[in-house]
Amino acid sequence: MNYKTSSACRFGATRLDSGAVEFRLWAPAQETVSVAIESGGVLPMQRSPDGWFVATAPVPAGTRYHFRxxxxxxVPDPASLAQASDVHGASIVMADDFAWRHPDWKGRPWTEAIIYEVHPGVAGGFRAIRDDLPRLKTLGVTAIELMPVNDFPGQRNWGYDGVLPYAPDSAYGTPEDLKELIDAAHGLGLMMFLDVVYNHFGPDGNYLFTYAPQFFRDDVKTPWGPAIDFRRREVRDYFICNVMMWLVDYRFDGLRFDAVHAIQEQDWIEEMAATVRRGTQPGRHVHLILEHHNQASHLRNGIDAQWNDDGHNVLHALLTNEDGGYYADYADDPAAKLARVLAEGWVYQGERSAYLNQQRGQPCGDLPPTAHVLFLQNHDQIGNRAFGERLTTLVSPRALEAAITLQMLCPQIPLLFMGEEIASTTPFLFFTDHHNELADAVREGRRQEFAGFAAFADPAKRAQIPDPNAEPTFVASIPRPGPGAAERFALYQRLITLRMQEIVPRLPGTTSTGATVIGPRAVRAGWRMGDGARLTIVTNLGTDSVPFDAPQGRLLFSSADPGKAGPVTTAYLEIVA
Structure with missing residues (x-):
């Protein structure tokens, strides 16, 4: 099955049944366009009244071309499947003959998801990640989530400056390397997820403005420039087809959609989800996850889950006492906010966020716990810090292990960020590979972001923030084992084993029985599991002892001695006849 069998997927170079290749480009601002074949020859393209250009030629796989x-x-093909060099270079006609070794893989239920987020570049590329899969399986995670792989300028990037959404960046490997990684993961019983970015294009290499300015709105701005115009059918289809390519041609098991609150036409999300549910192979488990400002309606209409930023933010505030930036929204009465996260999912369900200066969220108490992906760290939450510090350098091991225990045993879906399992103390910094004036603008813009923080009021202090474009910034972000790496790995293994044995089989039908504050930084939360069992988790992230009556049932795990002062999480399971 090929995503381009859909009549709506008319973008790029498509191999026809005749063996010829059809080239298609939507360029409504152009009167003439041609296909320039790098090996020689220029093909005039026929223009339709709605701005589509089409040409057909009997060219082999590997042919390099531009649109002139x-x-x-x-310009490169905006639906290029691979680039010969970089975002400004020639696009490549690709073969569609990859031999999958595990074509019958159907995925795993969402309730079994234990996600491991990884940056493909920092991890060494697609082949290196493939080689690391046995270690990750031993750890116990069930899904690998790649940060964005779409083609970006240069050799180093977080992935959120991409300009060619259909083309995996060659710095990570070839499309075949990516497919081999996915196939190998499936052979080990691991799901593969991909982070995709549909809210903006990067600042270097985006040629859409030159031939399709209608792709963008001139009346709405985002933090990254003019908003993409999802009112247009061509734009909606461009991104839906990209979704289908990753899920059908590459056989990813799910996608995480970056910052979709920045998409003005929110109905696109549910249209996309409906297309996915109709267009993927029957019986497959395909999972769709959003990053959003707490939009519960999508989670009732085809979307599986949302990243729980509220959960992260309140846990971070409890662990570190930080109250700058968005943590200011969580600094007041954080234990009560954690209780709401555990009982209902989000802190903000329509209340005003002082940081955003607007209302945030919708009521979500009816959603299952598994509608929320809970993390202690991720690329944003570490990398958006000036010096990219991990929690291993900010809090005590005992406090961190109490939070890990809560994260791994509560019914929300857990996500780890690469390096957490080895107690890495190396930073994860913001890095790019821009040059000349753009490099200067990115470096200074990055430092200016922190001007409002008291710690960086002094320009000399801001000047110490690492230059995103310097290669050492990228190298410093490679995770390395920290003190106690083996013990931390073993802790995750034990908690994941407990989760898979005791929590996961009971997750379908799980509902909250409430959560209460029992101390300044302590919460007791409970759930009725799908089989009727009762799960109780008591968490104290403070330094004082917080006495509590032990719940009924079997003690599953305690991160430390609950009778002593200091951080501890204790979980109990009561089987109800």
């Missing part, structure tokens, strides 16, 4: 605009400007 009326003024002679050579």
């Amino acid at each position: 605009l009326a003024d002679g400007l050579m």
